Amino acid sequence: MNILFMGPPGAGKGTQAERIVEEFDIPHISTGDAFRLAMKQGTPLGQKAKEYVDQGLLVPDDVTNGIVRERLQQDDCAAGFLLDGFPRTISQAEALDEMLAGMNRKLDHVINLKVDRSLLLARLTGRRICKSCGSTYHVLFNPPVEEGVCAKCGGELYQRSDDTEEKVGTRLDEYISKTAPLLAYYDKQDLLREVDGEKEIDTVTAEIADCLRGTE
Ligand code: AP5
Ligand code: MG
Ligand code: ZN
Numbered sequence: 001m002n003i004l005f006m007g008p009p010g011a012g013k014g015t016q017a018e019r020i021v022e023e024f025d026i027p028h029i030s031t032g033d034a035f036r037l038a039m040k041q042g043t044p045l046g047q048k049a050k051e052y053v054d055q056g057l058l059v060p061d062d063v064t065n066g067i068v069r070e071r072l073q074q075d076d077c078a079a080g081f082l083l084d085g086f087p088r089t090i091s092q093a094e095a096l097d098e099m100l101a102g103m104n105r106k107l108d109h110v111i112n113l114k115v116d117r118s119l120l121l122a123r124l125t126g127r128r129i130c131k132s133c134g135s136t137y138h139v140l141f142n143p144p145v146e147e148g149v150c151a152k153c154g155g156e157l158y159q160r161s162d163d164t165e166e167k168v169g170t171r172l173d174e175y176i177s178k179t180a181p182l183l184a185y186y187d188k189q190d191l192l193r194e195v196d197g198e199k200e201i202d203t204v205t206a207e208i209a210d211c212l213r214g215t216e
Pocket of ligand 2: 013015032
């Protein structure tokens with residue numbers, strides 16, 4: 001099953017992806033995670049990405065497309081994949097269509113997590129992530145048992161450098177001007193499904209799983 005998650009920053013794409021990939025046994029491909037890893041390792045890709053990610057701006061399409069093209073060709077994607085945060089521009093979507101056509105594959109589902117802009121700032125500024133395993137928490141909405149400690153692996157929790165009020169504003173503007181037009185792109189192809197991302201985390205997971213199984 002080839003799945004794409006869409007939605008504004010903080011909609012819950014990563015949170016839901018962690019759960020859905022476990023249930024459907026497919027890899028989670030997040031371009032944001034890939035950039036953060038490269039930035040941490042200080043690779044040339046990381047240095048390039050940092051110029052944009054730190055400002056809340058989209059990384060140029062050619063850089064981003066290259067990462068996804070390489071990743072989709074790896075063996076673990078053979079039975080399917082879940083893309084989170086890619087594509088984010090019409091040009092990336094066209095590049096993805098080309099990559100998949102070249103592999104004789106196509107997208108099966110595009111899930112859009114709908115969350116009102118007024119909720120996103122609180123979600124993002126309260127987000128905490130595990131340094132070791134990448135699990136996502138929220139200080140109020142999904143707190144770990146012990147403050148600052150990952151409930152799954154005991155790792156230390158940290159805050160993303162782009163989760164400040166100022167950068168969230170830029171990220172939301174980027175989303176509205178460049179990424180939101182993709183919803184019409186996928187709707188035209190009859191792939192788009194809307195899920196209410198404002199409900200409880202477990203409820204959202206169940207609704208996505210129903211969509212993917214075609215039992216909603
Ligand atoms: P990326 O890492 O993809 O960030 P994003 O799109 O801004 O999305 P987030 O990861 O912030 O939100 P999410 O939807 O995953 O929410 P989460 O589940 O964590 O990209 C970062 C940067 O990389 C970009 O700005 C850009 O620079 C670059 N980049 C990445 N991809 C690119 C591309 N394709 N092209 C160009 N540049 C690219 O949840 C958020 C919080 O809410 C958490 O604390 C969570 O616990 C909480 N929460 C989740 N669900 C619920 C719920 N139902 N109720 C209450 N709280 C909830
Ligand atoms: Mg994410
Ligand atoms: Zn952890």
